[in-house]
Amino acid sequence: MPRPRSLTPEQLASAALAVIDRDGLAGLSMRAVAKELGMSTMGLYRYVADRDELERLVVERVLGAVDTEPPEPGAPWRERVTVLAGRLRATVGAHPEVVPLTVTHRHHSLGVLRWSETVLAVLTEAGVEGERRVVVLRALLGYVIGAIQLEHLGPLSGPGTTALAALPAAEFPLMAATARDARTVDADREFLGGLALLLDGITV
Amino acid sequence: MPRPRSLTPEQLASAALAVIDRDGLAGLSMRAVAKELGMSTMGLYRYVADRDELERLVVERVLGAVDTEPPEPGAPWRERVTVLAGRLRATVGAHPEVVPLTVTHRHHSLGVLRWSETVLAVLTEAGVEGERRVVVLRALLGYVIGAIQLEHLGPLSGPGTTALAALPAAEFPLMAATARDARTVDADREFLGGLALLLDGITV
């Protein structure tokens, strides 16, 4: 075997992630990443087939970092699911600019698969099985990724809330009121509160 | 006032949507939309400041089409929320290629705002108010957009399910089993089942 590869996929992903964290998602380009690595643009193509594959590496780098160790085996299953959901949220939250990429590439992520496997273990232990387990897992995953996006891309958190409070009161009286109420609900409470609703529903 | 505008924003959005539905999201370009409208590329810029604004028009065109009329006033609130959620899902489902765009531009959508207002009316009538109403609305919206994305961008539906069933059984025994179980759960049951869990949680 001649000449070992000098760059690992992990190094590629880290370089791309550094570009994104510094210049935003719009700053991501093959040229920028190559420069970040100190190599020529075309050198990159020795490691990835195209930009899409590079994006997949970035998503896997971010999502693969989620801690999927089974949390505190003694704890009630609700708490364990909550811990797992919180970990996924925190992992993505560390790189908010990547969120739009995760939307398109999530399904290739081993990290999410491992996370799901751990969640399934907790659910199974709690007696959830068969088709119900399918539905519950999908509901949890759906809620978590939706909530993450609302948190990082939506209004109702930060400046959006005040913008929303200024809506035409005639047409959106309840939205305006809700935006006002939302000022005292921080992102953590919102995420955990919604998750608690879902967990309540699973308990029933 | 000289010379009236010859194109409405709605016409612009429809042309762009036609391009997307025909050539996919990747086929969307200022040139393609201009050609679709039978005008020169730069003519488009009389109507939109940039591509971003065109995308926003498309999202608004799609999301604005959701029926936000209060559903059957006599029905229980659970059913009414279910109907509203289903409408949003169906509206987006009519143009799956647009889903990634909705992620980045949803917050500008009057359609979603109107939808939320109607949901809030139902919730309020059901006795949900204050901070709890904030959390419930966000949870519902989070679940619905997350579920829509899982449905249109994820595996576990269609070919993804079988791909998932072929995972290394040693590392993902539960995922494999769940993928097998998922074959008998269609997208409707999955969506409605998860939503029912959330509604159960709200009821508690």
Next chain:
DNA sequence: CTTCGTAGGCGTATGCCGTACGCCTACTAG
């Protein structure tokens, strides 16, 4: 130690893209 095959890496070139800019044209209000 030599040789040879493979992968690494680079530069060039192509064809898209968004869009800045300046021109002529069609229209309508006075």
Next chain:
DNA sequence: CTAGTAGGCGTACGGCATACGCCTACGAAG
């Protein structure tokens, strides 16, 4: 009729992803 504004077009530029072909560095086989 005339003036002024908005509509519309063509050209041009810089940045993008990437196909292609070249030289180079390396490690294994002889």
